[in-house]
Amino acid sequence: MPAVVIVGAQWGDEGKGKATDLLAEHIDYVVKFNGGNNAGHTVVIGNEKYALHLLPSGILTPGVVPVISNGVVIDLAVLFQELDALNARGIDTSKLRVSANAHVITPYNVTVDKVSERFLGKRAIGTTGRGIGPTYADKINRVGIRVQDLFDESILRQKVEAALVAKNNLLTKVYNRAAIKVDETVKELLSYTERLKPMVADTALELHHAIEAGKTVLFEGGQATMLDVDHGTYPFVTSSNSTAGGASTGSGVGPGLFTTVIAIVKAYTTRVGSGPFPTELFDEDGEFLRRVGHEFGTTTGRPRRCGWYDAPIARYSARINGVTDFVLTKLDVLTGLKQIPVCVAYEVDGVRFDEMPVSQSDFHHAKPVYENFAGWDEDITGCKTFADLPKNAQDYVLAIERMSGARISAIGVGPARDAIIVRHDMLG
Ligand code: GDP
Ligand code: IMO
Ligand code: MG
DSSP states (O other): OOEEEEEESSSSOSSHHHHHHHHHTTOSEEEEOSBOTTOOEEEEETTEEEEESSSOGGGGSTTOEEEEOTTBEEOHHHHHHHHHHHHHTTOOOTTOEEETTOEEOOHHHHHHHHHHHHHHGGGOOOOOSSSHHHHHHHHHHTOOOBGGGGGOHHHHHHHHHHHHHHHHHIIIIISOOOOOOHHHHHHHHHTTHHHHGGGEEOHHHHHHHHHHTTOOEEEEOOSOGGGOTTTSSTTSSOSSOOSTHHHHHTTTOOGGGOOEEEEEEESSEEEOSSSOOTTBOOSHHHHHHHHHTTOBOTTTOOBOEEEOEEHHHHHHHHHHHTOSEEEEEOGGGGTTOSEEEEEEEEEETTEEESSOOSSHHHHHHOEEEEEEEEOOOSOOTTOOSGGGSOHHHHHHHHHHHHHHTSEEEEEEOSSSTTOEEEOSOSOO
16 A cells, blocks of 8 residues: 655755645545645645645645654644634644654744854855754754653753753853743743644554555655755755655654655756755746746745756656656746756766766856757646647656656646646556
8 A cells, every 4th residue: 555755856845735735635644754834835726725834735635634743843833823724714634643752843943043044144044944953953962842741841841941051052152142931931832732632642653553554645745855954955955854765764654665756846946045056047037937937935935046947956856765756847837938948967167967966066066058948838727638738848848757767747737736737647
């Protein structure tokens, strides 16, 4: 029975939310396994538009059990705000399960995220300011607060005290800020316990039972391959493993149980925040992609940096994630362009690189080597099959499929739920 992973192949915002929604009717469980409310997934269902940050997008499908597993960092205020907002729109969220081992984003970690970014000045990472990095740092430093700690006040107080020793020294002596009070922090965290308690579970065990019982489980990655803390463009990354391996460590489901890895890849490339981006455009083509693709962040509203499709990045993602299928999104955004360049390799100081260079300095200096493809003018948003696409659009898809290391099994042709061409059954 399928245990399916969905990850982003580029720098995020590829349309993972929509892809999850496409598969959701076939699945029983949807698991968010990494990241927190730094993610932003927009899903359009009929005339309704949903923006999800912390909750997995699969929560929108009736009957699915949504799970927030151990690899996630949770801002509890945001969790309840999102649940309230969905409930007010008639979405049933009562089946949500939250791992007792997931870490909690404390108010002081949000403060540290914002202050440390400000002090980095022009070297800032451009984080979402949601406390993600400092919370994962606490986890690795073994001074994190876990969901289960909220149910033992004396343990919670000891842990907050321990975490604040270093934090308050940093805030007062390095960053010149006021110290954070233990009492206030503990009081705020305890205010969530009553509502949280019925959702808390041994999610690794529940998922194991679900898979044993033949249920279909979808693991929904936040962020993307190039933002992964190990495999992305470090240090301009997020602080979790957003590649497929993270689905295993982030959920407690062993690697041997996964059957399918789907990477979502945009027909061009975008990035939010700082860091290298070889195919980035600073001209009217970049403006075109931003305007037509509505490339403004779901979480922070920042304009996304835009550029052409980068085949070495897609190939790298196929490798790192063990991709079985790509879902190519936003092909419709390219409609109207006379020609469409695709990056097929890089050149660094006169040397050609066909694959991602291992040295970040090389990647920073990489100049794209382009191959040009002819564009199309026909509106493709109503296309239902591959054969419905104009010849040039078909050729573009087939060319990037050849370059990208796995089959393209579905093609997004518009934001709507049904604006998607399915070429292969990904769950079969
Ligand atoms: P995620 O973070 O990967 O879930 O992606 P986001 O939701 O941040 O950004 C993707 C955006 O593209 C959303 O606004 C989607 O509604 C939209 N979208 C997804 N697929 C398509 C597509 O095939 N065509 C168009 N035009 N928009 C799409
Ligand atoms: P989805 O799931 C795009 C980027 C931030 C910043 C870096 C680190 O919607 O694809 P963080 O707050 O995580 O410490 O910021 O990562 N980033 C994203 N960019 N989409 C996302 O999520 C992102 N989540 C984080 O812009 O550059
Ligand atoms: Mg997003």
